[in-house]
Amino acid sequence: MKTSIARKVLMALSGFFLLFFLLQHFIINFSSVISEDGFNSASHFMGTNPIIQYGLQPVLIFGVIFHLGMGIYLELQNNKARSVKYAMNKPSANASWMSRNMIYTGLMVMLFLGLHFYDFWIPEIKTKFIDGDMSGALNGVEGTRYFHELQHKFVDVWRVALYCLSFVFLSLHLLHGFQSAFQSVGFSHNRYTPIIKKLGNLYAVVVPLGFVFIALYHYVSQL
């Protein structure tokens, strides 16, 4: 934790965990487009399984907070490393916009997470752990409540727009973050690194675009 390399490795490891989390989140959300029942049962499992709720959920919360906190800390430290700025600087000549603006794209994603917590996570925690209702049932809804609640989030056009916009920031963040994490943990190979970079670009475009598709699908289907 004390040295620059240890910090960047931890940043990468928390990033890997979040990449993995996001992928499974995407797969489950995408199932809502294919099958209402499939989405309901997957959601009920994720929401009530004790290993996931008590084992993995705390790791996820810690991972998100750590990635954010360390990101801000590193940014502040990096700003201090150059106290006098250049009068004339051409950062686009040697580095991509995504790589230079990770703090901003990251903070935008965090802002979205604020909305997501308000919308989804806090009500979930309240229903399950404060009210003690683990049944997944909802008055007036057949089966479990998850699909119904998901659809309900995509009625308001502004919320859908905000949702889509935040995934643009996520995509920009991942376009640098995915391959950067491999470099940070010390993996570079002239055969595999080009593949990792392509895979990273694919992930950074397909997953956020998929989330946008899910949002638009449910919005349009309820018009």
Place this chain on the structure above:
Amino acid sequence: MSEKGMNLTLKIWRQKNATSKGKIETYKVADISEHMSFLEMMDVLNEQLINEGQEPIAFDHDCREGICGMCSLHINGEAHGPDRGVTTCQLHMRMFNDGDTIYIEPFRAKAFPVIKDLIIDRTAFDRIQHAGGFVSVNTSGNTQDANALPIPKADADKAFDAATCIGCGACVASCKNASAMLYVSAKVSQFSLLPQGKVEAKDRVLNMVEQMDKEGFGNCTNTGACEVECPKGISLENIARMNSEYLKASITKEA
């Protein structure tokens, strides 16, 4: 030789000494040949200033053929100027156009304080080297036959590529975080890839990184700006190597 030279406006950082506050001053030079190097253009300006009774601009330079690592300068927003794979002394004025305004600033980093005008103190790099950038064997008198120790060609090439780093500091100057990782990783790699350097590899990487952090360089965020601006084309692969060596060394190091 009657071709017409370039007229340029130069915006140059002037700073009396390490403690004074500097500022950008504007100068004009006329009839600059496109065949001149950037430092020759600076010489023309300095002669002009001396003839006018003004203080010439202080800047670092030595070999003027791209191998010593003394020249620096952040020119129009880029370390060593707009060309690729060159130091400032190898930068030709043909990279600019008549009527251009050129910003000339010192490499900026907290760990590279300005001494005067465009001259910076890069002894932070020396201290990193002292922390571990060496091989502790006696090489005087009884040099071994070079072929006695077989070394894979690929490793030898990578070590030599890393060793071409001249320690100019363009990596630090270009990095948005003023990180020195490209420099340190080149110095780590040039030894650790070879059998002679492997003996002290663990201590070397731990000590050099510790010193690098102490000097106040920023943290690498893999933007790759360093690699683009490096006059010697030092690869980012070296940073990955240093990261993995550092990880292994810090986990396996004995208490």
